[in-house]
Amino acid sequence: MVTRRSFVAGNWKMxxxxxxxxxxxxxxxxxxxxxxxxxxxxxxxxxxxxxxTTGSALKGTKIKLGGQDCHFSNTGxxxxxxxxxxxxxAGCKYVIVGHSERRINxxxxxxxxxxxxxxxxxxxxxxxxxxxxxxxxxxTKKTQTVIxxxxxxxxxxxxxxxxxxxxxxxxxxIGTGKTATPSQAQEIHKFxxxxxxxxxxxxxxxxxxxxxxxxxxxxxxxxLLGQPDVDGGLIGGASLVSSDFFSIIQxxx
Ligand code: PEP
Numbered sequence: 287m288v289t290r291r292s293f294v295a296g297n298w299k300m301x302x303x304x305x306x307x308x309x310x311x312x313x314x315x316x317x318x319x320x321x322x323x324x325x326x327x328x329x330x331x332x333x334x335x336x337x338x339t340t341g342s343a344l345k346g347t348k349i350k351l352g353g354q355d356c357h358f359s360n361t362g363x364x365x366x367x368x369x370x371x372x373x374x375x376a377g378c379k380y381v382i383v384g385h386s387e388r389r390i391n392x393x394x395x396x397x398x399x400x401x402x403x404x405x406x407x408x409x410x411x412x413x414x415x416x417x418x419x420x421x422x423x424x425x426t427k428k429t430q431t432v433i434x435x436x437x438x439x440x441x442x443x444x445x446x447x448x449x450x451x452x453x454x455x456x457x458x459x460i461g462t463g464k465t466a467t468p469s470q471a472q473e474i475h476k477f478x479x480x481x482x483x484x485x486x487x488x489x490x491x492x493x494x495x496x497x498x499x500x501x502x503x504x505x506x507x508x509x510l511l512g513q514p515d516v517d518g519g520l521i522g523g524a525s526l527v528s529s530d531f532f533s534i535i536q537x538x539x
Contacts, residue, residue, distance in 0.1 A: 288492040292511070292538035293451055293518035295329040295352060295414060295497070296525025297382060298336070307336035311343035313528040318348055318535070326518070326538045329380050329414075330525065334368055341377040352380030352414065355388055358401035370402070370409040381406045382520075384416045384440055386457045396439025404442045407449055414451045414520060415440060416499070417478075421458035429456075430477055437481045445486060447493035452478060453520040459500025461522055468509045468516075471498045475515035504533035511538055 302310065311330065318328060331352035332340045341351050353373035360369050373381050383406060384399040394402075403413045417436040419429045433454075441450070454474055459465050466474070475496045482491035498510055499520035511519055511534075518538055524530040 290493065290495050290517045292326045293329070293495045293497055294326055294521065294531075294535050294538055295331060295380065295382075295451075295453075295519075296521050296531050297354060297385070297499075298330065298332045298525060299354070299387070299522060300333055301526055302333065302336055304336065304339050307332050307340050308343055310526065310528055311340045311349075314531060315343060315347050315349060317528060317532040321348075321535070321539065326535055328535055331380070331382055331414075334376070337376040337378065350380060351376075351378045352382065353378045353411075354382050354385070356381050356383070356402055356406055356411075358398065358405045360405065370405040370411055373406070374409045374411055378411060380412045380414055380451075382414045382416060382453075384436070386416060386418055386455060386460060390457075396436055399440040400442060403440060403450075404444070407442055407444050412449050412451065413442075413445070414453050414497075415445075416453045416455050416520070418455040418457050418460075418500070424456065424458065429474065433474065433478060434481055437478065437485060441482075441485055447486075447490050447495070450494060452482075452494065452496045453499050454478060454496060455499035455520060461501065463501050465501045465506055465510065466498070468513050471510055471516055472513035475513065479515055502534060504530050504537070507534040507537040 328349045329352045356370040356373045357367040383402045388394045406413045419432045495517040497518040502519045
């Protein structure tokens with residue numbers, strides 16, 4: 287039987303000034319130190335402006351740094367953008383690509399996301415590739431079609447379990463306080479794993495981590511993240527409160 291190491295990432299989104307990021311990171315570091323179970327991979331993804339400050343607080347700890355996005359080009363005339371090599375250079379080991387807020391607010395489609403993911407992999411970053419359906423797509427029973435299209439359209443050929451984490455984030459559950467039920471999450475995670483067999487083969491599909499995101503809180507984390515095909519979480523709002531984020535990490539241990 288394949289055992290997959292749990293993975294929990296906090297996406298701080300566009301929150302925090304230097305002093306906030308530093309105190310949040312320090313508070314988390316002091317809590318995580320007490321955790322003797324090292325079987326959870328922990329990542330935080332602060333805004334780009336906080337990578338240096340947060341990175342210094344995380345040095346030598348179990349918590350790794352991630353970026354929230356990257357451009358597909360390595361350099362050039364892309365005002366306001368950050369390349370994968372810059373994300374890496376800023377101390378990140380991970381980068382989120384395809385978050386629904388990028389897909390919606392910046393009109394990023396699967397083709398762009400795939401190019402970003404490829405650039406990230408080329409630069410030695412591990413990608414956290416987000417996929418998920420809207421409420422309307424769920425109601426009209428298009429969830430599986432949408433998920434299949436997102437996997438086929440945005441997963442790079444060179445994706446493997448060692449460099450890719452899939453984050454299933456139903457859009458209707460992000461920041462809304464609504465969550466998928468544990469059985470809804472398990473159903474889609476199992477479906478994603480089945481789709482991955484076609485893209486990367488059965489052995490890699492079994493090894494690839496598929497994490498859930500969408501209003502995960504200390505109260506619902508154990509039930510959601512305890513499902514057989516749910517290998518951890520991508521946490522938004524609750525990652526801004528160190529005790530909540532730590533409690534979610536503990537529910538994976
Ligand atoms: C997210 O944006 O990735 C997310 C899961 O947010 P929240 O936990 O706040 O729903």
